[in-house]
Amino acid sequence: MSEVRQTSRRATLSARLGPRTVGLATAIGVIVLIEILIRIGIINRFIVPLPSQIVGALPRIIAEENVLHRFAQTMEELLWASLLLALTGIALGALLYRFRLLRAACETWVAALAAAPIVLMYPLFLVIFGRSATTIIMIGFAAGLAPVILKTLEGLTRTRQVLIDVGRSFRLTPAQEFRKILLPAALPSIFVGLRLGLIFAMINIVGVEFLINFGGLGQLINELAERYDLPATYGAICFVILASIVFFDITGRLERWLRPNE
Amino acid sequence: MGAASGTRALDVEHISKRYASAGGPVTAVDDMSFDVGPGEFVSIIGPSGCGKSTLFNIIGGLIGDYEGRVAVAGATISGTHPAIGMVFQEESTFPWRTVVDNVAFPLELSGVPKRERLERAESFVSLVGLHGFGHRYPAELSGGMRQRVAIARTLASEPRILLMDEPFAALDEQTRLLLGDKVLQIQQQLRQTTLLITHNLTEAVQLSDRVLVMTYRPGRLKRVVSIELPRPRDSEVVSSAAFGRYVAEIWQDLREEASRGIQEDESRVLQRGRGK
Numbered sequence: 001m002s003e004v005r006q007t008s009r010r011a012t013l014s015a016r017l018g019p020r021t022v023g024l025a026t027a028i029g030v031i032v033l034i035e036i037l038i039r040i041g042i043i044n045r046f047i048v049p050l051p052s053q054i055v056g057a058l059p060r061i062i063a064e065e066n067v068l069h070r071f072a073q074t075m076e077e078l079l080w081a082s083l084l085l086a087l088t089g090i091a092l093g094a095l096l097y098r099f100r101l102l103r104a105a106c107e108t109w110v111a112a113l114a115a116a117p118i119v120l121m122y123p124l125f126l127v128i129f130g131r132s133a134t135t136i137i138m139i140g141f142a143a144g145l146a147p148v149i150l151k152t153l154e155g156l157t158r159t160r161q162v163l164i165d166v167g168r169s170f171r172l173t174p175a176q177e178f179r180k181i182l183l184p185a186a187l188p189s190i191f192v193g194l195r196l197g198l199i200f201a202m203i204n205i206v207g208v209e210f211l212i213n214f215g216g217l218g219q220l221i222n223e224l225a226e227r228y229d230l231p232a233t234y235g236a237i238c239f240v241i242l243a244s245i246v247f248f249d250i251t252g253r254l255e256r257w258l259r260p261n262e
Numbered sequence: 263m264g265a266a267s268g269t270r271a272l273d274v275e276h277i278s279k280r281y282a283s284a285g286g287p288v289t290a291v292d293d294m295s296f297d298v299g300p301g302e303f304v305s306i307i308g309p310s311g312c313g314k315s316t317l318f319n320i321i322g323g324l325i326g327d328y329e330g331r332v333a334v335a336g337a338t339i340s341g342t343h344p345a346i347g348m349v350f351q352e353e354s355t356f357p358w359r360t361v362v363d364n365v366a367f368p369l370e371l372s373g374v375p376k377r378e379r380l381e382r383a384e385s386f387v388s389l390v391g392l393h394g395f396g397h398r399y400p401a402e403l404s405g406g407m408r409q410r411v412a413i414a415r416t417l418a419s420e421p422r423i424l425l426m427d428e429p430f431a432a433l434d435e436q437t438r439l440l441l442g443d444k445v446l447q448i449q450q451q452l453r454q455t456t457l458l459i460t461h462n463l464t465e466a467v468q469l470s471d472r473v474l475v476m477t478y479r480p481g482r483l484k485r486v487v488s489i490e491l492p493r494p495r496d497s498e499v500v501s502s503a504a505f506g507r508y509v510a511e512i513w514q515d516l517r518e519e520a521s522r523g524i525q526e527d528e529s530r531v532l533q534r535g536r537g538k
Binding site: 160162163166168169170172181184 | 322323324342344346347348350352353354356358367368371399416419
């Protein structure tokens with residue numbers, strides 16, 4: 001019996017660690033490959049620095065460029081943008097689901113918004129919100145809004161009719177139907193939308209920080225690029241990737257907490 | 263034919279339902295009348311497309327705009343009613359809730375305190391034979407187990423009438439027979455008034471006190487067969503000679519209707535083909 005338990009524990013552990021190990025090995029493999037390609041001259045080292053140089057630059061940008069503080073700044077902006085995205089995007093998606101006319105009128109516009117280069121509208125946001133973190137947050141929010149709305153709408157629309165009928169048979173009020181059936185049924189799709197929204201928000205937040213030379217990692221990348229300090233620039237980009245990983249991990253945990261069976 | 267006057271749990275009187283379609287109005291159910299007595303198990307059987315599910319939705323209150331009257335204990339109802347609990351043909355458990363949380367759902371809606379509702383839900387989980395599975399999610403269960411969760415959830419709302427629409431349709435024959443046993447056992451234990459919509463002959467005879475046979479489109483009541491098999495029953499009953507006679511008797515009526523249904527479907531397809 002204990003042998004069976006041990007085998008099953010081993011199987012669970014390998015199922016959990018397997019993908020992570022493969023992922024890490026792939027990343028290391030790609031980095032080593034880039035290092036080799038640069039060293040043998042296939043990739044120009046004046047455009048792409050050696051990965052070993054980037055790693056070597058990390059202590060320097062931590063100590064001299066205050067990267068951790070800037071990382072925290074970008075994370076804070078992303079956090080506010082994602083909260084706004086979740087609250088507004090889910091509410092608007094629910095509104096489009098509830099009112100068919102509104103949906104017919106707006107769905108195409110919302111889809112078009114997803115393709116719009118919001119970041120190019122930064123002068124307008126600067127006029128409205130000034131050269132501040134609010135501008136950066138609002139651009140991130142506007143850029144990530146469309147996928148959250150569309151995926152929320154998709155999740156609600158795809159809720160199986162029989163689940164809605166169960167709710168009706170128990171005489172749920174519309175609010176109860178939304179809270180107890182529609183929303184939990186749509187959660188997987190909503191989280192897909194949130195992740196997409198976060199990607200758009202992240203790109204735009206760092207992009208605007210870069211463009212208006214204000215705030216966190218984007219501003220740092222701007223400054224380092226101006227100095228043509230390529231290893232440090234790429235090092236700072238690594239922190240942007242780290243911010244994405246942290247947020248994806250948080251949303252993944254949140255989803256598993258809300259839908260533990262998924 | 264039916265329960266004695268004044269003791270009826272459910273009355274269905276002159277129910278008709280018409281739908282608008284491209285080819286003009288279609289009558290799905292036409293002048294259906296019957297009743298179900300307290301504690302009685304009645305099945306409605308008919309060929310596919312005879313309007314059984316329409317009738318299920320009308321009685322359950324999910325479809326409005328019909329002619330006729332549905333009454334619970336003599337009082338006319340419109341829309342969904344707390345006395346009627348519905349079990350659906352499709353898999354209808356909430357995948358994000360555990361078995362016990364699924365079953366506790368109606369109790370949660372009634373505001374029963376958490377501890378009490380979980381205790382009561384556990385007792386219904388045990389009643390449908392799923393003791394020990396309370397903290398599993400539906401995705402971890404088989405189709406038959408999930409359907410038992412749906413039945414337990416409906417029973418937890420303590421309906422006076424249990425209305426089931428082909429709840430075992432998606433299951434294999436053996437599971438269907440064994441689940442039939444379970445339903446019989448529960449029905450006999452709770453003296454639960456039950457109306458079962460089905461297209462399965464053996465299921466109808468195995469479980470019912472009366473079987474109502476419907477015609478193919480438009481769905482009308484063709485015949486009522488009283489099943490005089492002894493109770494308590496279980497799936498052993500299917501091997502008895504009397505069971506076979508009932509099945510043969512109902513099949514005679516059903517075969518006519520099913521053949522007519524197939525012929526009409528074929529001629530509709532041919533007409534559509536010519537129209538093109």
